[in-house]
Amino acid sequence: MRAHPQPPWRIGLTGGIGSGKSTVAAMLQALGAPVLDADALARACTAPGGTAIEPIRAAFGPQYIGPDGALDREQMRALVFAQPAARQRLEAIVHPLVRAAIEQACAQLQGHSDCVVLDIPLLAESAHWLQQVDAVWVVDCSAQTQIERVRARNGWPRAQIQAVLDAQASRAQRLALADTVLDNDATTTLPQLQAQVAAAYARQRQLFGL
Numbered sequence: 645m646r647a648h649p650q651p652p653w654r655i656g657l658t659g660g661i662g663s664g665k666s667t668v669a670a671m672l673q674a675l676g677a678p679v680l681d682a683d684a685l686a687r688a689c690t691a692p693g694g695t696a697i698e699p700i701r702a703a704f705g706p707q708y709i710g711p712d713g714a715l716d717r718e719q720m721r722a723l724v725f726a727q728p729a730a731r732q733r734l735e736a737i738v739h740p741l742v743r744a745a746i747e748q749a750c751a752q753l754q755g756h757s758d759c760v761v762l763d764i765p766l767l768a769e770s771a772h773w774l775q776q777v778d779a780v781w782v783v784d785c786s787a788q789t790q791i792e793r794v795r796a797r798n799g800w801p802r803a804q805i806q807a808v809l810d811a812q813a814s815r816a817q818r819l820a821l822a823d824t825v826l827d828n829d830a831t832t833t834l835p836q837l838q839a840q841v842a843a844a845y846a847r848q849r850q851l852f853g854l
């Protein structure tokens with residue numbers, strides 16, 4: 645059943661931090677699927693000249709925009725840490741702009757691509773996006789594997805990684821929403837992951853009737 649009426653068909657790709665979601669997104673891109681990255685679009689909105697800059701300046705004050713014209717991430721991080729309501733105000737500005745950018749990019753793909761991957765880290769947490777995708781793909785691994793990967797990749801202390809995990813949907817919540825699960829636990833090699841991705845993409849295209 646099609647969640648979104650307009651082509652291209654939409655695969656919603658998600659996974660907790662360190663699950664390997666970006667790795668899978670790159671593999672899908674290599675298979676020829678266009679990938680729209682919600683995080684990258686959110687960063688573009690808050691870069692110099694981005695569509696969120698003037699609304700953020702108006703809502704929070706000029707001290708949250710750096711001399712380069714970008715969102716001052718350090719200042720904003722400190723504010724949303726101290727005031728959870730500020731995070732909601734920020735998201736109320738940025739999320740609609742990211743949605744609009746994704747819709748615009750999907751519209752531009754019409755007639756060029758029959759299928760698109762929406763790489764959305766917080767898909768499981770977003771009623772909006774769950775309604776806008778035709779299939780949910782979850783990159784799955786244990787919390788322990790997430791912690792080890794993020795420690796190796798970012799060098800963060802365990803408590804910081806755990807805080808991110810605690811703020812995200814649980815593994816069980818994500819799996820409950822999945823149409824396709826890609827197993828990327830500690831024993832999964834990259835070639836094994838690649839094989840799963842290729843098989844799942846072929847199956848998904850068949851299910852979409854492509």
Ligand code: ADP
Pocket residue numbers: 659660661662663664665666667668793794797828832833834837
């Ligand atoms: P996410 O986007 O979910 O945060 P990444 O795709 O960036 O996760 O993966 C986290 C880290 O783990 C990266 O450094 C990546 O190269 C590594 N990684 C992910 N999956 C595997 C795997 N199956 N084998 C080896 N390294 C992996």
